[in-house]
Amino acid sequence: MLRVSTQWIRHTDIPRYWEKYTISRALRDPEAHMDKNVGGIDRTGRIVVGIVIAIAGxxxxxxxxxxxxxxxxxxxxxxxxLLVTGTTQKCPINEAAGIDTTE
Structure with missing residues (x-):
């Protein structure tokens, strides 16, 4: 016979390695945030081209x-x-390539 536990799992029962994937860690740890790396003409171009391509789509x-x-x-x-990376000024591809177009 299968026995089912009725005990709720507490958030402290989640293994520690899983914490790096949770949103709450990103909100608590400033090091977990991606720095702004899109600015100037790059930002403007992404927003304008993003809007045009989205409308075409x-x-x-x-x-x-x-x-x-x-x-x-x-x-x-x-x-x-393009629209999201332009408005948030954060691009994961720029981050991986080490490109920073902010002034």
Whole structure:
């Protein structure tokens, strides 16, 4: 016969190695945050190009542009990524490559 425990798991029961993946650690530890590495013309370009590509993706997905659904979906994702990295001023690819365009 299978016995099921009715005891709730406390947050202290979570192994320590799992803490590095939780959001609460990132909020508690300033070292866990990514530094700003996008600025100036790079930021402006990402925002403008991101908006244009996202609009083109939406137009392709809705049928106003005959590029196809796959192209529209890819364009929408790329536009969203550019828009988010431009507005937050944080880019993981720049971080990995060691590029910093802030003044």
């Amino acid at each position: 939406i137009a392709a997905l809705t049928g106003y542009w005959t590029a196809g659904a796959v192209i529209g979906g890819v364009a929408l994702v790329i536009g969203a990524i």
